[in-house]
Amino acid sequence: MRRFAVPAALVLCVCAAIPPLAAAQPRADAVADASTHGTLVLRPNADVLRGLGIELAGGLVQGDTRRFGIAPRAPLTVELRDGGPTAVGDTPIALPALVLRRADGVRSPPLSLRSADGGVRRWRVVDDAGAVWLRITQAMRSPDGASALSLLTSDMRVGPALAAWAGDVAAAGLPFANAELHLPLRLRAADKSEAAGKSCTVPNWPGTPGFVTDVILTNIDDIDVMRCRNLSDADEPCDGPGGAPGELVVVPSVTLRNSSAANASEVPWYTKFTGNFPPYDNDQHPFLVWNLYRLDAEGRIDQIARSGLKHAFATANDACVEPCNNQHILGRGCEDLYNSFSNDANAFLSPRREVIPSRGIWGRCGSVFDDGLDALGVGTPGCDSAQDAAPANDGYRERMVVRESDLDPALHAGAEYLVDSWYVVRDDIDLFNTMGSRALVPVWFGTRWDLSGSPPAYTQGSVLDRWLERAPAGVVRQRRLIETAEGRVLVAVRVHRNAEARYVYDYAIMNYDLTRPITSGAEPDLQVLRNHGLAQITLALLHGATVDVHDYRDGDASAANDWPGTVGADAVAWEAPDAQAYLEWGSLVTLRLESAAAPGPGLLQLAMAEAGMPAFQTASVLVPDASQLFRDGFD
Template sequence: MKEEQVLLPPDLPLAMSPELDRVTVRGGDVRLIWNESNLALYRLDRGAPKGRNIEIANTEFARFATQTRFEINAEGASVRGLAGGEGVLKTPYRFNVNGKQVDARRLKALVRPGAAPRIDLQDSYGRTLFYVDRIMFEFLDDGSIFSIRSADIRIAPALAKMIGNADAADQPVGEWQSAMPVESRIGGSRPKSCAAPNWPGTQVVGQPDGTKYQADVFMFSFTSALMRCSNCSAGEPGSCTTVSGCGAGTTHVIYAPSSTLANSRNRGTPIANVTGDPLGTSTALYGADVPWYQKFTGASAPYNNDQHPYLIWNLYRLDTVDGVERLTQVGRSQAKHAFLTTNVDPYAGDPCDDCGAWGNHILGKSCGDTYGTGNNDSSSDLGPRSEIVAATGVWGRCGSIYDPDCNGASNASGNTSHTNRMRVPVGELTPVSATTRYLFESWYIVREDINIYNTMASRSVVPTTSSISNSGSQGFLLGPVIDRWVDPNSTDPMETNRGLTSADTNGEGHVKVAMKVKDLGGGLWRYEVAVANMDFSRAEVVIGNGPGTNQVPRVISNNGFNRIRIPHAGATITDISYRDGDALRADWTTNLTSDALEFVAPNADASLNWGVMTNITFTADRPPSSGDVTLGVTRDGSGQGLPNSYDVASFGVGLPTMFSDGFE
């Protein structure tokens, strides 16, 4: 059975809560943004939209006037969820499905309330053709407009059956956006006033001096989906065009996740956020509230800028080569800018601790939020990782693709549907061995988060040019993929996983070095090495650029490592290879000396930057031993009193010094 099934919450509206406001919204408009590639993939031809009630901007979206009445639960300025409602969406669509016409010109929008609310889109026969979920909502214009900023449109099982493809059920084919005027509000009894947010670093009242609130946000769950296929003639994003239905000509496949997070539940006592997971409980006794302000919304507390979290995602392939498992990063996204939090209740009996006066731009304790696939694939919210200093969570808005002239006004990103996505070359989807498997990794980057490893997670997937299945031998687990490849606590003498924390790198970030070795016999050993830059960079950031504030950062440079040195004791080393998972980056140079195997970046642009993993393989005539792998930092640190390299107490090749850590 697939993990993601269509559940049927109650049809009836939720009863009015005595504590919450009940808001009625009526009319307005709905914007449907269709994923044309996925419609073609599932053989859904909607035809060209025509009609007087439609505003056309391009072939992929249309705006419709609605006849709807929705009921909203609210608390002051914050939306708490959909309570019920229905309406009619007049469209021009007659979908062609297997040679038959499915009339969708009068779609009934029926709210399915619940912890994860949904909107069913039904035809005149009462068949649910599509459903809308991962709904992100907020009030705008002082509470006069109810806005669904983003939600996924997915194929319902009934339509999948008509298509003749059961796997089409639950697949995303578009995004819903809407704005509906508020008609009335019935006030609840819950007090609307509250104290200031408990920002990270704030003293906890009534506790010993030095007891601070700390940010610790958890990845709660995620799934992945195919977004479109590309034909990239030169491999560069600018040369890419969409391949309808992912057919002939596909060179790259774009995937994106639907990612759910949950803030720490701790209010003085440790409580698991993700049960049964070693990283599932926060070490921070008092969870902090997290700022979640959309870009270009001004100087807001506590950092005096438009601070918000970011999302990235990566894809890895594991192959067995020469008897040893190889880990290779085969795809990586750029950065998605978050813009609001729905502050839902992810835990039964432990309600979200959000004050209604905050709106939907502060993540409270025990609160959850989901960014859907359409949202994470949004051209207006994606940007380069290089603009974000991951170890500090600072975005260089000034000089970014959204504010290149640093005048404080938001510019169009210039993104196409192929740029700043995770584009995986088709060749990487071909298994190398009978045991080939894939792991998808989804991260949040949150400013001042005390544990980056529980804010990321991975799971097995089966990616192809026509789908990506969230199934496999390994389910959801917190932490990075490199820790799944080699357990950091392993005592096996033929593998190791060591790293540096921000405390080891003067606050510059985290890095991990892992290796697996296979004794090939005949005095030869095969080495598979992975170096993962988690969030390390020696960034150059200038503060003070931009009008109206002295707190707007500009990231001048943001590179990580430019050299990897693996020590050896006179070993003969052959069959050397280096892979960074990105054919667009210049290859590193290999230098083999009498005492080390080195890999050197040809320029700063080819640096091993944050969120990137490289794979190194070689054969040696010496077994593994304890040793320090040296990582050279791209940017010179002598003027700042910082070292130009860091040593990771990891492994060497046949070094004479042995320690009691398994290499004996």
Template sequence: MRQVLVSAFLLLSLSATVSGGPVSYGEVQTGKLFLDFNTALLERMGITVAIPDSLGSAATKVHGGTLKVLDASSSDLRFAVRDAGFRYLVSGELKTDTGLALSFGDDVIRSEHLYVRAMPGSLSFRIHTDDNFPLFELHNSHAWLDPGTGDLSFRHMDLRITVELAERLGYPRFADITVGEAHMETTAEVPPAALADKGASCGVLDTDGDVDVQLTGINSTSEIAREPGVRVAMAPDASLKNVGTADVAWFRAINPDGGPTPPFAQHPFLAYNLFRIADGVIEQIGRSQVKHAFFTVNVGSDCDCPGGQILHLGCQDVYGISSNGDRHYLASRQEVTASSGKWDSYGSHFDTYPNEPKDDFRDHGRSDHSDPFEHRMAVLEDDLLVEGASYFVEAWYLIKGDVNILNNMGFRQLDPELGGGAWSFTPFLTSFVNGPAIDAWVDPNATGNVARNTYVVTGDGHLKLAVRTTNLGGGLHRYEYALMNLDYDRQIRKFKVPAPPGVSVTNITFGDLDDEQSNDWTRARGSNAVVWTTKSPKSDSLDWGTLFNFGFTANVGPAETQATLMPLEPPSGIKGSSETLQATTLAPADLNKAARRTFDN
């Protein structure tokens, strides 16, 4: 049922009545199907896929395996074209000249050919066997129609196990797991007029207006790499839409990939995190580095321009799990200024790894990866096995000049389960919600003396401080705080919550992303506050895209007050930049102050 719903959504969003030029139709004649299986993942699942060697079989790709190329000399695949760009699949299939054999235990599925069948109204395909059994689905395609030749390519597609195959394997939870990446390069016939009918503004970056890109969905999350019994690397897919009034630059990171004209290398960055809520506390248990965006497919009923290096008004884009977890596009968060979306290619990871010198030219290639966890979101397996816990995956696009960061991000509750040698995280337990995942712990509209969630806006970036209080009985109250640094580049090195004299404070706690006690913040009961501080000025300060936990028990109930946040770096000089930050929260009430107020009355 899940796949039916996804297809229906794409059909509505991609093939609806549009306001641009007329829709024409093209047809694929021949092509090649490139399959890059995550062989390590398949081995853990007990699956073997055998494909005859063919041209290009020695190429190394995303998952470090061998790329298989299947020629296809037969096709009746049809697709829609509007404003000189690919819009959606209409019907038909592409038939490969050779097939495969898939083995699982004593079960073997053999097919002399593969049939790559369109899911009408979408960017997706299903791969069937000779006897019409659906093996895989291909999702999140970067479709590109060459305006010079009319040839059509589908790149960076997630290769997912179908519901039918998962059930046949005896593990229904295998359904929707991404087990590789697929590409298709095709020759196609397109009416010449359809290729020439491109809007005058297409391909021209118009920055007049407001930049506002909305993350519109997370539809799947999968394991990419695993160290059994220790940790697992995972990634979500992500879809978005330009809902602003300005175009958005989407240029590749660095030459020879990057564009030759300004704005050099300007593009969004995707970061994703994993959070766990257990025993009334939210904790961050996973964090990726940043993925550098490199192409926008530009589809949707409101989009009038073809794909390329500019996200035009009303256009939608997708990035799959394979793309978001591809180390070729991943680099350190520290290279990015989160609040402004600035990044410099010169001297970057792409420029200098694995070899110097700094020359603003990509040295970082797919063959340079020895660590399967490099820059990916790695999560300890024990952290995914907490009984009764809830888990939330969060994705966020950092975009230069965006006017609303809260719709750049979003989250969904997933359901981790280990079985059959692999982790599965879907089906999701909730629908997609815009905003940071801390909002799943405390409603941003919460009032009263039980919970609060405060959005802190400064000239240097944004943070969120949430608190949840619990009456433990016997006159004791537990205070749990979560401080999420969204894009505050100055970082936070001290957190202080009022605790008036006479209030008994016990069990002061702190939590960060790792298990190293050496970099934990110090905890102290001051004369009128509970204070947490880094052990040294730059020892595990709270950087952007990260959540830390603070807590204590007190013998006084909560009241509204102001917490103090101390930045690591000095004020930037930007309007709204200050020495310290204040955030409304809940803390033990000042009983003496209340008594004085009563006496005065």
């Protein structure tokens, strides 16, 4: 085992989140002592500070961040394995400039930073008595520790001592700030040969014969409400159920792992616009999306909110099967995470329409990051391979924005809620293990919403499978996957007979990644001109079956984009009123029919919005069938 000397100071910055390290660390092959000055950079959550009635004082203000000088009180031991920092000693790191101030002028006591468990993913900000004022979770460390211990991003959360000091004990756990840490290391000469990583030098890229890409979403760790706005009075906070209309931004923190199979490829993870790299000669990286669903007491599922597109920018490469300390290549069996603050970072959010989802290809030319415009939308067309300013950050652009009314228990008695998330990874062989969902329970605490959920159980796979599993006894269930070269649609069906002896047919149609893109140019400067999904849905009616009720829902509050339904002699059809209402990728609609006819096998037809062949995709699903009137199996 070798040791490194780390300078007396540390650099901590608020940027993005990393998945927690495993409690048990493998044996180190190098060690250092930190003994020089560093920096703590925080990007505070203004809504949380305002709600607690406190302000962050001290430090150097730089835009929306504060930078603090910090220093270990004694040499701090840092252990490295395969070139990456894995463990630290218990030496406290003084934070002399980090001061919190209440409205009455009272200031926080002197604070210091310590590892929470001896690892590098979880930290605590404590006072001299050991009380926890702030916690750092989901810290993404750089896998290259040859010169520094760096946390590329992390979630800093309110601790119990701060919550009590602010007079709001229920505030413990709220997202306080995004934090980054950088601690210079002085390697001992005997350890330098062990400090280098041992793989990713010659990656087995996607497309290498015998290798496949298989990235797996392993958890949705946290669900945070980052901010809320009152739509009636911008100067007033949200006032909860039954109050003024409001909107809240909800963000998950997620963890993933590359497959540990012997034939698993490494995966490119390059920050956008940093150059053109193998294997695709571009800045290839994965993308993350998330959505919120309500399962109502009547048994229907609605997608009530959806995010934009999060661009991945680096990987922590934790707990690898094969070591990899290149933060832009996900190694075999390596873990990575994206915390809540990272997923709320304006500089990495763009519209979903810019990505061809079934192929994991981004049209960066003409995107919101390469349109030639500044943050205020002024300028000339870009498409010059250079990153332009991100659109102005109002805190709501491309976020998952949830209406307060959609969470109001008085309006949705008996409802359940699920959040899902998935990665769009180029050449990945399994869409459904890159995704998962978690139940949450919306609670209004008098001044703020909490959506953390209890218990926080995560389930891998499609959210529509969760909907089917929740069907009560006596409900007929059906799952159909439409899989094509252009993408996939999952159709889930539930049929039951109601108290009036009528058959109720519920269809949930999720367009996961089916589009027919119209593009210009080629990678790395491909431009996606259009990227539409579906424009019409038709359900057959068999042997003279009729329907009493037909209904369409897309989960939003606008009637203008609802698809009107038309009942014909042998089918019911719904058609988008315009291009703004198409069923685009990552979106769900639900249909309901009521009929005297029992279910039989019939045709579901989905019409592509863009011209070309095939014009339709189809699946066999249960539909009303008059010939089944006395052979339904429901008795």
